[in-house]
Amino acid sequence: MGVIVESRSSSIVDELVAIAKTENVDYDILRRRVSSGRVAVVRNTRRAGVKPVAVGEGLSTKVNVNVGTSGTVVDLGMEIEKVRVAVKFGADTLMDLSTGGDLDEIRAKLLEVSEGIPFGTVPTYQAWIEGVRKYGGVGIPSDWFVAVVEKHLKDGVDFMTIHAGITRELAVKSVRSSRVAPIVSRGGSMLAVWMIENSEENPYLKHWDYLLELFGDHDAVVSLGDALRPGATADAHDELQIGELVNNSRLARDAVSKGVQVMIEGPGHMTLDRVVADVRLMKSLSGGVPYYVLGPLVTDIAVGYDHVASAIGAAVAAAAGADLICYLTPSEHLGLPGVEEVKEGLIAARIAAHAGDLVKLGRRAAYRDVEMSFRRALLDWEYQVSRSYDPERSFRLKTKFPQELSSCTMCGQYCVFLILSKYLNERSLKLEELLDRYGEGTTLVW
Ligand code: SF4
Numbered sequence: 001m002g003v004i005v006e007s008r009s010s011s012i013v014d015e016l017v018a019i020a021k022t023e024n025v026d027y028d029i030l031r032r033r034v035s036s037g038r039v040a041v042v043r044n045t046r047r048a049g050v051k052p053v054a055v056g057e058g059l060s061t062k063v064n065v066n067v068g069t070s071g072t073v074v075d076l077g078m079e080i081e082k083v084r085v086a087v088k089f090g091a092d093t094l095m096d097l098s099t100g101g102d103l104d105e106i107r108a109k110l111l112e113v114s115e116g117i118p119f120g121t122v123p124t125y126q127a128w129i130e131g132v133r134k135y136g137g138v139g140i141p142s143d144w145f146v147a148v149v150e151k152h153l154k155d156g157v158d159f160m161t162i163h164a165g166i167t168r169e170l171a172v173k174s175v176r177s178s179r180v181a182p183i184v185s186r187g188g189s190m191l192a193v194w195m196i197e198n199s200e201e202n203p204y205l206k207h208w209d210y211l212l213e214l215f216g217d218h219d220a221v222v223s224l225g226d227a228l229r230p231g232a233t234a235d236a237h238d239e240l241q242i243g244e245l246v247n248n249s250r251l252a253r254d255a256v257s258k259g260v261q262v263m264i265e266g267p268g269h270m271t272l273d274r275v276v277a278d279v280r281l282m283k284s285l286s287g288g289v290p291y292y293v294l295g296p297l298v299t300d301i302a303v304g305y306d307h308v309a310s311a312i313g314a315a316v317a318a319a320a321g322a323d324l325i326c327y328l329t330p331s332e333h334l335g336l337p338g339v340e341e342v343k344e345g346l347i348a349a350r351i352a353a354h355a356g357d358l359v360k361l362g363r364r365a366a367y368r369d370v371e372m373s374f375r376r377a378l379l380d381w382e383y384q385v386s387r388s389y390d391p392e393r394s395f396r397l398k399t400k401f402p403q404e405l406s407s408c409t410m411c412g413q414y415c416v417f418l419i420l421s422k423y424l425n426e427r428s429l430k431l432e433e434l435l436d437r438y439g440e441g442t443t444l445v446w
Contacts, residue, residue, distance in 0.1 A: 015041060019054045024364050033057050037256030038288045040263050042093060042118040044220045047156030051116045053092050055263065056290040060361065061318040061353035064120070064292070064326045065091040065346050068098035069106060070336045076106060082342045083113050089346050089389070093159070093324070095120040099129060099186075104151075111156055120159040120223065123148045124187035128194070138194055142203035146210060153214055159221035161265060162211065163187050164204035165248035166227035168195040174228055174240050181231035184268075188227025208251065212260045221261040223292055224248040229268030233300050236270035237278070249285035256289065263290035263324065266317075272298045275313055276444055279320040290323040297328070306332035307345040311352040318356020319444040325349050347389045362441035370434045377424055379406050379417050 016034065019041070020027040033039040039056030055062050065086040067079050079098070086094055094114050098106045103126045111119055127148040131140035152160060163185070166174075171192035174182050183189045195202060204211060215222050228244040230236040248264045255262040264286055267278060275296055282291050296313035297306060310328040318325060329337035329345035337345065357365035368387070375383040381398060388394040398408065407415030417424060 015052045023059050025058055040221050040261040040290050042158050042221050044156050044158040044218050046218060049116045050118055050158060053118050055323045057288060061356050062092035062324045063349045063353050064093040064095055064324055066095045066097050068096045069100040071100045073336045074101035076109060079110060080113050081339045083110055085339050085343050086346060087115050087117060089343055090350055091117060091346055093118045093120060097122055099125050107155060118158040121152050121157050122161040122187050123152050124163055124190055128190040138197045142200060142206050145203040146207045150214055153218045153220055159223050161223050161225040162204050163191050163225035163227045164202060164208060164251055165224055165244040166191060166202060168201050170228060170240060170243050171195045177240060179235045184231025185227040185229060187225060191227060212255055212258050216260045221263060222255055224251055224264045226265040231269055233269045233271050236274055245282060246285060252286045252289045263292045266291055266293040267296040269300055270296045272316060275316045276320040279317055279322050283321055292324040293317045293322045294326040295328060303333060304330055307348040311348040314349060314352035315355040318353050319359035321443040325353050359444055360441045363435050363438035364441060366435060366438040371431055374431060377417055
């Protein structure tokens with residue numbers, strides 16, 4: 001086995017066997033990909049009962065849901081409800097992005113209700129918020145940032161956004177740049193100001209080797225943050241974004257060489273024609289570590305519908321090889337999402353992930369589609385409704401207008417499946433044969 005697998009507890013073998021079975025992949029191939037850093041298994045040795053989630057090459061695309069308080073809206077009850085909805089509607093991982101209230105207490109409570117789903121955080125927020133209070137301004141010592149990471153790992157956080165790729169030089173360039181939106185990452189803006197005001201290098205970069213030791217000890221995953229992701233389509237693939245990606249790729253290769261699991265976070269806003277190139281460039285530079293994408297949002301004007309704009313980009317990114325999609329909600333750019341927006345955003349992202357998987361994994365992902373279409377032609381409403389992303393909503397839509405026919409109210413008696421029913425019922429098609437129409441999975445090449 002390679003470095004990463006050998007450095008873990010013996011239970012990793014059992015976990016990989018289970019993951020290989022769930023994902024329908026060969027165990028030896030999966031093990032090699034974990035060893036080479038192309039697959040990360042997200043969980044932390046400190047937290048019992050977490051169902052490990054594997055993210056990376058050859059595996060189904062996973063979806064992350066962000067929850068958490070803001071500086072102005074602190075409602076722990078609502079955040080708990082968001083976690084419950086995220087679990088109910090199929091989130092693979094959760095992240096607590098809280099910035100308001102008692103951050104330790106909120107994290108502990110959300111960890112408790114996350115029901116064994118891998119749990120991530122962005123420690124920069126707490127380091128900055130509490131550091132400014134503790135030190136009376138931005139003169140926070142660099143090891144404070146590491147102390148907060150250590151605390152989260154001990155609490156059982158499974159993966160963390162570590163903004164190590166934004167150097168002081170890139171921070172200075174970005175605030176003086178002609179970008180439409182110089183920095184749109186909250187953690188990125190905090191670190192940029194800290195580095196510029198204190199004339200110091202990035203604290204995560206300064207303490208990088210120690211951070212790797214910490215993550216290695218907890219078998220947790222470093223998620224290299226994209227502090228300089230483009231926040232406007234006009235800023236995509238500029239010197240700042242690519243400069244940070246090159247830095248993150250070097251750091252990712254270093255982490256893999258030291259047996260620490262890692263992934264890289266990606267854009268951001270970018271037009272559709274850039275998405276495939278973005279994924280392929282990231283994979284090529286980093287040696288193929290998992291890509292965790294936020295969107296991409298393929299237009300800047302979908303205010304109120306940014307979950308749709310990001311799902312379009314995410315589907316293309318997943319088809320091209322992105323591995324973990326961070327959902328966006330309709331509230332993006334407008335306010336803190338409520339419970340209903342979390343549900344809407346999650347379902348949009350899950351559809352995008354699956355659309356990508358139909359290309360990436362081919363027939364391994366296609367069974368649900370083939371069976372859904374098959375049952376649709378048979379007017380099997382119970383199946384269609386019960387297997388939908390939100391059965392309650394589907395039932396409501398199906399029964400909105402009363403009708404006694406076996407078709408739906410869209411066409412009534414002129415339903416194609418009623419008109420053709422005699423011929424449809426004479427067919428003897430088998431689902432397995434229909435599935436063969438899907439080829440082996442591949443990644444989208446533009
Ligand atoms: S009534 Fe029209 S929309 Fe409804 S199932 Fe039949 S063909 Fe499809």
